[in-house]
Amino acid sequence: MAPPGAGDGVARTFFTRPPDEPGMKLLLGIGGSDDSIRALERAVARVAETDDDLTVAILRNPATEVDPEAIEERVRSVLEDADVSAPIRHLEGDPGSQLVDLAESEGFDRIVLGGGETSPMGKIKLGGIAEFVLLNSHVSVTLVR
Amino acid sequence: MSGESDYPDESAGPFPEPPTTFADCEGRSITVRRYDETADRDALEAMYAAFDPADRAQGIPPTGEKRIADWLDAITGPETVNVVAVHDDEVVGHATLVPDEPVATAELAIFVLQAYQGAGIGTTLVETLLGAGRAAGIERVWLSVERWNDPAISLYEKVGFVTSDTESFEHEMAIRLDG
Numbered sequence: 026m027a028p029p030g031a032g033d034g035v036a037r038t039f040f041t042r043p044p045d046e047p048g049m050k051l052l053l054g055i056g057g058s059d060d061s062i063r064a065l066e067r068a069v070a071r072v073a074e075t076d077d078d079l080t081v082a083i084l085r086n087p088a089t090e091v092d093p094e095a096i097e098e099r100v101r102s103v104l105e106d107a108d109v110s111a112p113i114r115h116l117e118g119d120p121g122s123q124l125v126d127l128a129e130s131e132g133f134d135r136i137v138l139g140g141g142e143t144s145p146m147g148k149i150k151l152g153g154i155a156e157f158v159l160l161n162s163h164v165s166v167t168l169v170r
Numbered sequence: 171m172s173g174e175s176d177y178p179d180e181s182a183g184p185f186p187e188p189p190t191t192f193a194d195c196e197g198r199s200i201t202v203r204r205y206d207e208t209a210d211r212d213a214l215e216a217m218y219a220a221f222d223p224a225d226r227a228q229g230i231p232p233t234g235e236k237r238i239a240d241w242l243d244a245i246t247g248p249e250t251v252n253v254v255a256v257h258d259d260e261v262v263g264h265a266t267l268v269p270d271e272p273v274a275t276a277e278l279a280i281f282v283l284q285a286y287q288g289a290g291i292g293t294t295l296v297e298t299l300l301g302a303g304r305a306a307g308i309e310r311v312w313l314s315v316e317r318w319n320d321p322a323i324s325l326y327e328k329v330g331f332v333t334s335d336t337e338s339f340e341h342e343m344a345i346r347l348d349g
Contacts, residue, residue, distance in 0.1 A: 145268045146277045147241055148228035148314060151339040 048076030049134040052164075054116075054124045056086025056154060057096045060139030064169035065100060068137050069107045079111040082127060084120035086154060121157030128164040140168035176344050177310050182330030183348035185301035188253050194289040198257050202298045205252035205264070213261040214242060214254065222284045227316055228340065231281060244268075245279075251303045255282070255295050262286040265299040267308060274309040288321075296329050304347045311347065314340040 053068050055061040065081070072079045081104075083096050093115055104111055116123040128136050136158055141151045151159075159166055189203035205214070218231045218238045226233075232241050245266050246252050255263030262283045267276035278299065282292050303311060313331070315322045317340065326343050335342035 143229070144277055144314065145270045146245060146266070146279050147230050147232070148277075148279070148340075150228070150314070153338070156339050 048078050050132065051077050051079045051135050051137055052082060052124070052128045052131075052133040053079060053137045054082050054084050054120070054154065054158070055096060055100065055139075056084040056120060057089045057091025058086060058139060058142065058152065060142055060152070060169070061086070062099065062139075064137055064139040065103055067169050069103050069109050069111075072111070073107045073109050079109065080133070081111050081113045082124055083113065083115050084124060084154065085117065086120055086152075088153060121154045121161070124154070125158055125162045125164070128162060133164055135165045135167055136162055137167045137169060140170040176312065176334040176342075177346045178332045178344065179346075181346040181348045183300065183304060185297045185304060185347075187301040187305055188298050190294065190298055192294060194286070194291050196289050198286075198289070200262070200286075200291055200294070201256045202253055202263075202294055203256065204302060205246065205254050207246060210254055210261060211242070211246075213256075213259075214264060215239065217261045217264065217283055218242070218281075220283065221281065225281075225284065227319070228314065230279065251276070251299065251306050251308065253295065253299045253302055255286070255291050257286070263291050263295050265295045267299060267303045267306075267311065270312070274307060276303060276308045276311050278311050278313040292322075292325050293328065296325065300329070300345070300347060309347055310344065312342060312344040314338075314342045317341040 051068060053065060055065050068079060071077065081100050083093050085093065097113055100113055116127065124136060138155050138158060139152065141149045141155060143149055155168060189201055191199060191201045194200050215238060221231055223233055230241065232238055245268050249269045251267040253265050254261045263281065263286060265280040267278055270277050280292060280295055300311065312334065313326065315326065323341060331343040331345045333341065334344040
C-alpha cells in the first residue's frame, strides 16, 4: 500500500533513487502555509522508504505569519508518525535567500518546497518563497503538487 | 486577493446582461448566454477537451476527462455565474465567476477556443459575464493573468479592470461593479 500522501507517480520519481546509490541530501523549507505542510508530509513519506537524508528548515513566511514553534510541533509530529528522524533548523530573516544559502553552503542535493496554493478558480499561485528559490538556487528544486 | 484596498474606488459599468447576439470580426454569429447545466454541459466538456494545452494558464483548464469534469463541477457549482459563447450550437467560449471571500466577491476566468480567439468574442464574453454577475449581487471581481500575456491584459483594461498587484508572480487585476 502506498504511504499516505504518496499520491501520483511524480513524487515517486523525484524522491526515489535506485537502491545501490547513496541517498540524496534533501532540504525541505516550510513556512506554515497549507502547501508547505503538504510538501512536508509527502517528503517525509518518501524519506521513510528511501535512504534520503532530510533536513527541515522552518522559515518565516511573511504571507502566513504562522508561529515557528507551532510549525516545529507539526514537523515533529509528522516525523514521529512516519518514524523518520531529521534535524530541524530555524532560519531567521528573508526566507528564500536564507534557504538557498543553506542549501548551497552545506552541500544539499535538492530543495523541496510547497508547490503553491490554488485560487477559488483552481489557478495555481506560486508563492513568493518558491519564486525566489526557483530563480536563484543552483541546487535542484522540487515543488510538491 | 484580500483587501478592499485592492479594488479601484471608481466602479465600472453598467454591463449588458445575457443573452446577446453579435457578429464577431470574422462575421460569425455569436450568442453569449447564461450557461445551462443540463443543455450545455456536454458541449462545454467538448470545448475543454479540444482546448490547446499551450493556452493553459496557471494549471487551468486541466487536461484529461476526469480532471476537466471535476474542475467544471467546482466552477459551475452553487453561487457561481457562468456564461457561454455559442456558434452553430457549439460552445466556443466560456467565462465564469467563482465566489471568493468576502461576500459579494468573485474570481473571474475566461476561455475562448483557439479558432475563435482574436475576433472580439472575449470582450463581449467578459462584459456580459460582469452584467450577469452584477445581477447576481456580485460587487467586486478579481482575476490573475500571466504577466507576459499582453493581449489579455489589454482586454481586461478595456473592460475596466485595473492592476492591483504587480508584486506577485502573476499579474492581478480588479474591478468594482456599479451598484
